Amino acid sequence: MDADFDLLQELTEARGVPGYEDRIRTIVKRELEDHVDEIRTDSMGNVVATVEGSENPDYEVAIAAHMDEIGFMVKHVTDEGFLQMDTLGGWDARVLRAQRVTVHTPEEDLPGIIGSPPPHTMDEEDRESTDEVEDFYVDLGLPADEVEERVSVGDQITMDQDTRMVGDTVTGKSMDDRVCLFQMIEAAKRVDPDVTIHFAATVQEEVGLRGAKALGVDLDPDLAVALDVTVANDIPQISDEADYVTELGDGAAIKLKDGSVITNPKVHRRMRTVAETEDVPYQLEVLPSGGTDTAGFQNTHGAKPVGAISIPLRYMHTVTEAAHEDDVDAAVDLLTAFLDTEDGENDYTL
Template identity: 40%
Template sequence: MKGEMMTSDEKIKLVEELCMTPGISGFEEKIAEIIKRELKDVADKIEVDKMGNLIATKKGSSKKGPTVMLASHMDEIGLMVSYIDDNGYLKFATIGGINDQMLMNQTVVIHSKNGDVTGVIGSKPPHVTKPEEKKKVVPYDEMFIDIGAKDKEQAEEMVSIGDPITFKTWFEAFPNNLVMCKALDNRLGCYVMMEVLKRVDSKATVYGVGTTQEEVGLKGAKVTSYKLNPDMAFALDVTLSGDHPGIKPEEAPVVIGKGPAVILIDASGRGIITPKYIRELLINTGEKEEIPYQLEVSSGGTTDGTAIHLTKEGIPTGVLSVPTRYIHTTVSVASMDDVENTIQLIVAAINSLEINFKYIFSILNTF
């Protein structure tokens, strides 16, 4: 199949394209176009809804087979122009969860109607920074972007209020099959979803969904899960990797290189509590197929899975995540080996589903 025939270099190039392509929350169109291109010869149907969610349907080999939704959010964190001052400097709002500390002195790209404009988030030089100021994190609303404009009039010719802003960075292939870039959260999930659709051969009909606005409220997943109402769903995302200095093992026990994380609970249960059947499906598949995986009980953030499992009468939902260092920064790091194992695990799990899925699920009485 197409996914299996791709060389290692081709896979890396596709991940690079996904990560380097801009698409903050609400502006995911270019990511949807990549997914559409990759799946046009794989899916039986591709559609984009009113919120910009992309839905690619691959029909199962049996009309009586279950339906499975794979949700991978397309959006990345970013900024938006909120004000232009008299001297041509820009103020901005943050879009998604951003630590103010990582913003200072970043190079950014403002995506305007006239084309991309490069800017820098400026700061005081150390020569005039007071000792007490050096110890404080500057809040984002005290920062500004310098685009080289001489005044407000020139700046308004270059950019407009409401223009989305992404971080200007690069993609790097590290040793040990690691990759570094912005937006690994969640372009890795998008890549996993596409590869699963390319490889899966199941009785089940699979919906590959690129969701919008996950970083600002799981919005796209709420809409698409209501529309599709699948028998079961999986959110494909990334999770914190606790294998670097500054994190205690008990804070983030999942690490890079040991396979995807099967999420048992996230947000201390305020998010998803994975149903027994879904949990056992993933764990048993991993054991049977000898695919490495890790288990995670998280007190931190959540994913599209939270919105999906509360839709209509309830949709049995699981979350499978790629361990990633430095999430929500411009220098996230993850393993392509973990990505591949994520793909293999979810493909094997879906391929194992039988026509009597609903009957088995009702017997287990787990949801």
């Protein structure tokens, strides 16, 4: 990768479920404080780092990438000392079997496992049953009385996985959306904008775009661009190429629509023009379902022009999410070029 792999690794391996993004917030503030004119947080935990425009400072652009990852909250401790979980974000329960996790209490982090009964003891009904999150328990390997003393309802649970290069891809547990948070940080370090840019690291996206909706009111930008991952179903299990959405290695994805938003045509056309002018590889994204912070800004404080740049991602919402290194670099380059060429004079009204 052209960009800083060590920073991407730190961001993706750090833990932060919706509403508890503290560790990510610390990294973001550390990385941006020397590159912006002002940095602040709000009562929800959103981080806003502002670079004042040199030519047209009254025109404001908001760039948003979310800090939170999907995870769980402890909802019950059984008499035997096992933990029952409530979801924070969308999980496919099939990927939870035999995974290592960390339970985060106010005092400490505790290692745990989500066990799976051995096949030797499963009858035919068990083998054919459909997994549900409520069927899984976290085993801390501790006596019940010690678990009761150290863990409480409301403590958070995250998956354990390191981040590494696998071939030309970078894979880890929370590429969604830390790889785009990384993209935003890298662009913030490079831009010299004519207009004012608010680089916003948002909270609670995975549970309903909550941070972006609140931030859209507080900032009231003239233009908003969200950064998130998108589906890359270019894998053997998907036979119809029309269902790929995007493909790894084909460049940054310029979003046309998803389940929550139809982006402003003038915004996404300008993104395409910038990409072609700067020779940045790109592809177009039409995502049938799912939502991003783009929708959080579109009409929160009146109608706003919105756009989105996505990074293609295989195996989304698992612990082995994978992005291509060239797509990451392309997304950083496209965002940087788009911001450096925004002068506040573009007419995005329809």
